[in-house]
Amino acid sequence: MVDKALGGAGLRGQVAGETALCTVGKSGSGLTYRGYDISELADKVQFEEVAYLLSRGELPNQGQLVEYKAKLKSLRGLPQALKSVLETIPKDAHPMDVMRTGCSMLGNLETETDFANADDAIDRMVAIFPSIICYWYRYTHDGVRIDVETDDDTVGAHFLHLLHDKAPSQLFADVMNVSLILYAEHEFNASTFTARVCASTLSDIHSCVTGAIGSLRGPLHGGANEAAMDMIEGFKDAEHAEQELMSMLARKDKIMGFGHAIYRESDPRNVIIKKYSERLAKEVGDDVLYPVSVRCEEVMWREKKLFCNADFFHASAYHFMGIPTKLFTPIFVMSRVTGWTAHVKEQRANNRIIRPSAEYTGPDSRPVPAMSER
Ligand SMILES: CC(=O)SCCNC(=O)CCNC(=O)[C@H](O)C(C)(C)COP(=O)(O)OP(=O)(O)OC[C@H]1O[C@@H](n2cnc3c(N)ncnc32)[C@H](O)[C@@H]1OP(=O)(O)O
Numbered sequence: 001m002v003d004k005a006l007g008g009a010g011l012r013g014q015v016a017g018e019t020a021l022c023t024v025g026k027s028g029s030g031l032t033y034r035g036y037d038i039s040e041l042a043d044k045v046q047f048e049e050v051a052y053l054l055s056r057g058e059l060p061n062q063g064q065l066v067e068y069k070a071k072l073k074s075l076r077g078l079p080q081a082l083k084s085v086l087e088t089i090p091k092d093a094h095p096m097d098v099m100r101t102g103c104s105m106l107g108n109l110e111t112e113t114d115f116a117n118a119d120d121a122i123d124r125m126v127a128i129f130p131s132i133i134c135y136w137y138r139y140t141h142d143g144v145r146i147d148v149e150t151d152d153d154t155v156g157a158h159f160l161h162l163l164h165d166k167a168p169s170q171l172f173a174d175v176m177n178v179s180l181i182l183y184a185e186h187e188f189n190a191s192t193f194t195a196r197v198c199a200s201t202l203s204d205i206h207s208c209v210t211g212a213i214g215s216l217r218g219p220l221h222g223g224a225n226e227a228a229m230d231m232i233e234g235f236k237d238a239e240h241a242e243q244e245l246m247s248m249l250a251r252k253d254k255i256m257g258f259g260h261a262i263y264r265e266s267d268p269r270n271v272i273i274k275k276y277s278e279r280l281a282k283e284v285g286d287d288v289l290y291p292v293s294v295r296c297e298e299v300m301w302r303e304k305k306l307f308c309n310a311d312f313f314h315a316s317a318y319h320f321m322g323i324p325t326k327l328f329t330p331i332f333v334m335s336r337v338t339g340w341t342a343h344v345k346e347q348r349a350n351n352r353i354i355r356p357s358a359e360y361t362g363p364d365s366r367p368v369p370a371m372s373e374r
């Protein structure tokens with residue numbers, strides 16, 4: 001059924017399948033993973049518990065969590081052939097292209113041959129994605145071949161450790177944890193739908209994730225956090241931000257990090273990451289980027305009733321932790337791989353190939369003219 005308020009373009013408002021994984025825009029804060037509210041998850045659990053919840057169906061007990069984290073730790077290493085491929089990708093490549101190639105190469109080296117073993121392939125991707133991006137980044141930017149097998153307890157701490165060559169502070173590790181939870185799953189968003197379409201052909205899980213990475217890359221989806229950072233970095237202070245935004249709105253520019261396909265008044269993830277951005281700003285002594293971001297939020301709501309989505313305050317939060325802007329969207333991949341792959345399993349469990357119909361708008365039937373008549 002088409003929701004008239006949203007219109008039908010972009011399949012908006014049309015139910016394209018069922019899921020037990022996530023609600024968007026419904027009860028509680030509006031976002032739940034398997035029934036658990038996002039704000040409670042962000043408050044109380046680790047990303048690894050969310051990853052387990054999505055792949056296995058329930059939150060782990062203590063023993064299961066210990067075992068799961070030990071398994072992830074043991075899967076961080078990169079095969080030599082994958083390292084060689086990463087070393088050939090140029091320094092100026094976009095890191096999302098590196099993620100896409102890294103995932104695809106992993107699919108060549110560790111091909112999923114039996115859907116019954118999907119959880120092993122999923123765990124491997126959750127564990128190895130930070131290694132892939134950091135190995136390439138440090139090799140091409142710092143000229144070092146890093147050892148990716150750290151002893152860090154969590155995916156977020158492991159990532160920051162590899163990137164900065166030292167274990168992160170507790171605050172930074174906590175922010176990464178919350179960020180990875182917030183990005184983990186979001187129903188039938190564009191990249192997840194890509195993964196489900198691929199899964200519906202009974203393709204392998206690495207193909208599903210490789211396709212999803214390509215969809216996430218665009219600035220209307222995951223790429224918005226980088227685009228938001230590029231924008232706010234250009235503002236000198238809150239006053240300047242307001243003037244520039246007003247001009248951008250007058251030119252009808254799209255303001256990255258604002259608006260949403262489903263939420264109408266707010267994105268429940270924003271209030272959570274905004275709080276952490278504020279804490280980080282205090283921690284690092286920022287008195288520009290956070291006030292600039294807050295002013296952008298005020299102006300966009302006042303002028304357009306547009307609100308910050310999950311991406312906007314992620315920009316300043318990641319920046320405060322010393323993460324280069326072009327690595328922002330790969331972090332989204334490190335998290336969303338848990339949602340994508342849970343959807344792949346769900347699609348496989350109740351599958352019919354996804355193949356909608358198109359309304360034809362081309363010319364009427366006509367004969368092929370001879371070459372001399374074209
Ligand atoms: C984690 C995520 O992927 S969250 C999304 C990240 N993407 C962004 O931040 C990119 C900026 N935002 C956008 O481009 C859009 O809001 C999207 C892609 C997220 C949603 O697109 P839609 O569902 O088409 O948006 P929606 O139907 O609400 O748009 C309504 C109107 O608001 C405008 N609008 C929506 N978002 C913005 C924005 N960020 N800046 C300026 N105008 C906007 C649209 O152009 C549209 O105007 P129109 O009717 O004159 O064409």
Ligand SMILES: O=C([O-])CC(=O)C(=O)O
Binds near residue numbers: 188221
């Ligand atoms: O749901 C969407 O369309 C985009 C989004 O917020 C996400 O994927 O996290």
